[in-house]
Amino acid sequence: MRRVKSGVNAPIYGVVRLIPSRKIRDGVELARDVVAGPPGTAPLLRAGVKLSARYADLLPKAGVGSVWIEDELGADIDIAEPLTPETRAKVHKATAGALSAAGTALRSGSGMPRDVVESLGDVASSMVNDLLDVPEAALALDDLNAFDDYTHKHSVQVTILGLLIARRVWQTEGWIDYRGRRRKDRIEDRLRKLGLGLLVHDVGKLAVPPEILNKPGRLTDPEMEIMKTHAMAGVELLRPADLSPLSLGVVRDHHERIDGSGYPEGLFGSQVQEFPRIAAVADVFDAVTSERVYKPAAPPHVGVRVIREGAGTQFCTEVVRHFRAVVMPYPVGHEVTLPDGRTGVVSGVSIDEPDAPTVRVLGPAGVEELTVDMTAEQAAA
Secondary structure, eight states: EEEEEEOOOOOOSEEEEEEEEOOOOOOOOBBOOOSSSTTTOSSBBBOOOBBBHHHHHHHHHOOOOOOEEOGGGGGGGGOOOOOOOHHHHHHHHHHHHHHHHHHHHHHHHHOOOHEEEHHHHHHHHHHHHHHTTOSSSBBBBTTOSSSSSSHHHHHHHHHHEEEEEEEHHHHHOOOOOOTTTOOOOHHHHHHHHHHHHHHHGGGGGGSSSSHHHTSSSOOOHHHHHHHHHHHHHHHHHHGGGGGHHHHHHHHHHEEETBSOOSSSSSOOGGGOOHHHHHHHHHHHHHHHOOOOOBBOOOOOHHHHHHHHHTTTTBBBBHHHHHHHSSOOSSSOOOEEOOOTTTTTOOOOOOOSSTTEEEEEEETTTEEEEEEOOHHHHHHHH
8 A cells, every 4th residue: 555645635525426325324415416217307315415324225225326425535536427418318218218119019029119229329329429528537337326227227337338348449449340351430330330239238138027037046047048038039129120230239149258158149259249249248247236126236346357357258358458448446436445444535547557546535634645456455355
């Protein structure tokens, strides 16, 4: 643990940071309204309210996984939100409408209407436009409380992360066309097609019985076989909408793995195309780090470790390399417990040394910044 500097002018007010709801303590002040419904819904809690520790249990049950708070540890930490409020509202409306339309299509035995899928294409374009303008680091990737349920929130979160990974891959290394040529043109068009596929990647889960989809324990072999049908169920639902094969490939193959252990076809190596390779990493990371009715959310460093350990077997090594430049194990603005037991807030992190972030703590002289080797904490855990 190395001290960087101390005595940062504290206390500083009017500064906000995002924390997991489960880490709320007595006296924490809300910096932004807490909304657990569509845009325009009356807030559950208003900015300025002082919270008590009981909200650490109540808010996750209401689907609120994180809250913005105001305190001096967040001073001058610049955290970018990946989507503008306008795009967030558009995404919420379109994805909620698509899920509803998919449910109706399932009941009637028909496919999803083309106009519904086209509206999602427009939303994907808006998301791409927003994400092209944000920095790679210091992103608030976990502030999607207004999305109604896990499938809804998960689809949007996976889309954001998948697009960020793809943006980095294609802007730095380009993409390879069907002739084997490496290119750096038409990146926005490819991002849009990827985004559309990611938004609907789990739509087939609507065909899975809820008691299997939300089962708290391990699925039995017969239940797992039913769960595995959701990929092709999604393809059938979307077939009438005439999606690009690239987008449809995300829906069909996001559970395929390059070592052949995935489903539905057990594809191996190069048989798994680039879009599903990106989707697989984003999908697993978000599943690990998301709150569910039957499990708490794992911290980001656990999700990063799962992806890192799967590189070269489950996941494409190149995709994982770019993922690790986009997603930090200890993200800026996140609260962490230091190896010595103190609590601090990450104020800086290097892509080259992601496990040694700069962390702010409250010391005798005010706010101090330390460079901390967090692998010591993991080794002790």
